[in-house]
Amino acid sequence: SAVISQKPSRDICQRGTSLTIQCQVDSQVTMMFWYRQQPGQSLTLIATANQGSEATYESGFVIDKFPISRPNLTFSTLTVSNMSPEDSSIYLCSGKETDYNEQFFGPGTRLTVL
Amino acid sequence: ELKVEQNPLFLSMQEGKNYTIYCNYSTTSDRLYWYRQDPGKSLESLFVLLSNGAVKQEGRLMASLDTKARLSTLHITAAVHDLSATYFCAVAFPPLYGGSQGNLIFGKGTKLSVKP
Numbered sequence: 001s002a003v004i005s006q007k008p009s010r011d012i013c014q015r016g017t018s019l020t021i022q023c024q025v026d027s028q029v030t031m032m033f034w035y036r037q038q039p040g041q042s043l044t045l046i047a048t049a050n051q052g053s054e055a056t057y058e059s060g061f062v063i064d065k066f067p068i069s070r071p072n073l074t075f076s077t078l079t080v081s082n083m084s085p086e087d088s089s090i091y092l093c094s095g096k097e098t099d100y101n102e103q104f105f106g107p108g109t110r111l112t113v114l
Numbered sequence: 115e116l117k118v119e120q121n122p123l124f125l126s127m128q129e130g131k132n133y134t135i136y137c138n139y140s141t142t143s144d145r146l147y148w149y150r151q152d153p154g155k156s157l158e159s160l161f162v163l164l165s166n167g168a169v170k171q172e173g174r175l176m177a178s179l180d181t182k183a184r185l186s187t188l189h190i191t192a193a194v195h196d197l198s199a200t201y202f203c204a205v206a207f208p209p210l211y212g213g214s215q216g217n218l219i220f221g222k223g224t225k226l227s228v229k230p
Contacts, residue, residue, distance in 0.1 A: 001159070033217075042202065042220040043157075058217065092156060103147065103204075103218065105157040 002027050004106035006093055012112045013083055020079045021109045023093030028073035033094040034066070037108070043092065049076040083113045116140055116213060118205050120221035127193045127228050135224045137186040137203035145206040146186050147218065148177050150199045157202065160188075193228045200225045 003026040013019050023032070032049040047055040047068055055068035070076040080087050093106040117140040127133055137146070145164055149157040161170045163179035163186060170177050174197065176189045186203055200223045207213025 042222045043204075043218075044220075045217045048214075048217075056214070058214070102159045102162050104159060105149075107156040 001102065002029055002095055002097075002104045004093055004095060004104055006091075006106040006109050008109060009107065010110040010112075012114065014114055015084055017083055018079055018081045019083065019111060020077050021091055021093075023076045023078070023106055025074045025095050029095035029097055030073070031096050031098075032070060032076045033103075034068060034076070034078045035092045035094060035105075037090040037092060039089070046078070046091075049078075080111065083111075085113045087111065088113045116205075116207050116219050118203060118219045118221040120203055120224050123222055123224060125224055125226045127190070127226065129194055129228055129230050130192050132192065133190050135188040135190070135201055135203075135226075137188070137205075137221055139184050139186075139205045139207075139219075141184070141207060143181070143184070143205045143207050143213075146179055147204045147206075148186070148188055149202045149204065151202065151223070152199050160201075190226070193226075195228050195230065198226055198228045 005024045007022045034046040035043045036046055037043045045058050046061045047057040049055050049068050049070035051070045065081055067079045090108040090110050092108045096103040119138045121136050147162055148160040150160055151157050161177040166181040168179045174191045179186045202220050202223045204218040204220045206218055
């Protein structure tokens with residue numbers, strides 16, 4: 001099974017600033033995703049990170065707010081831009097090899113915006 | 115609308131007892147996942163169910179899938195305290211039915227507490 005690491009594990013940020021979260025997978029995965037989990041809630045997909053092309057965003061999420069990069073098959077970044085307290089959440093990176101494989105999750109980045 | 119509903123959302127059990135968590139989903143799917151999440155931790159993959167009638171077991175947990183009823187169950191046998199966690203089911207819906215590739219729709223989770 002793939003092991004996914006994220007940096008930072010947590011951060012406290014000021015309103016209006018931006019934070020970039022890094023996701024590293026220990027093996028090549030075809031698919032990488034970014035999810036958000038608000039406190040006490042379930043997970044919601046933000047976007048699919050596509051290698052070498054623009055990410056595919058789900059309804060309610062836009063590139064200007066959540067720019068994503070994926071330069072290769074093992075690494076991706078998510079930036080939370082112009083943050084507000086409503087962005088306080090856990091952001092999780094996820095990956096899998098094919099549609100029918102297990103989907104693994106990173107440990108998450110706990111973001112608090114003041 | 116693509117929906118995944120779990121029940122119960124909260125479950126307090128005594129050690130040694132059996133119980134079942136239910137996961138219903140709204141339309142055709144060919145993949146269903148069960149995850150465990152401990153407080154402050156990420157999700158641990160428990161089971162991937164790919165076909166009608168699939169049954170998988172690991173220790174005291176057994177998951178099954180009935181695609182015709184659009185229902186999966188996670189059965190807990192002789193619960194122990196270590197099983198206390200939040201359990202999520204997640205469903206992948208094919209694009210033909212409104213899903214998008216790779217998008218797992220998660221249930222709200224079942225918070226399980228096993229008491230001695």
